Amino acid sequence: MLSTLEVGTVVIVGMMVGVEFSVAFVMNRIFSALPDDSNQAARSHGGRMLGAVMPFWYFGSLLLTAIWAVAGWGSGTGLVVAGAALLIVSVVMSVLLLVPINNQGKKWTAQTRPADWKEQMSRWDRYHYARVAVIVAAFVCLAAALV
Structure with a gap:
């Protein structure tokens, strides 16, 4: 049962990292190449769509990681705890830095x-790059703990 939780957590966090990486390094670059009206419309639509899903994904990932840490306590959980701490940082970054901009945009x-608006989106992008680095580090910790 614990191995199912471990693998499931790594898969769910990994998919979240993939989506956020794609937003940062693929989608927003595509949007920025569009004319301003289309760029802004795409970012607004993405903000509504992902803004509705990502809170559940972030908190769900954190919850699964916390359950993994508790369920596997004592058998090398240091990396899992580190991953959970990084996910907490990503949630705090989201709530304090990214969500306020996204809610406007x-x-x-x-x-x-x-x-x-372009300056605000540029600030959101910079915060998002930092958040992606944090969740990639969390994913690496969890993947290493799985191995």
């Missing part, structure tokens, strides 16, 4: 976006 239209 997901409501914008071509007619209602502020003049500095």
Whole structure:
């Protein structure tokens, strides 16, 4: 049962990392190459869609990791605890830095976006790169703990 939890947690965290990596290094670059109205519309739509899903994915990943740490306590759980700590950092970063920008950006239209919308999206991107680095590190810890 513990091995199923371990593998499931690594798979779920790994898929989350893949989505967030794709947003950072693929999707946002594609969006930025579009004309401003299309770029902003794509980012707003992505903010609404992923903004609805990602909180459950982040908290679910953290919960699974915490359960793994407790269930496997004593048998080399240091990497699991480190992974959980990094996931906590990613949740705090999300709530304090990324969500406030996303909550504004997901409501914008071509007619209602502020003049500095590109600067706000650039700030979101920088925070997101840092968050991706944190969750990649968490994933590495969990994958190493699995091995």
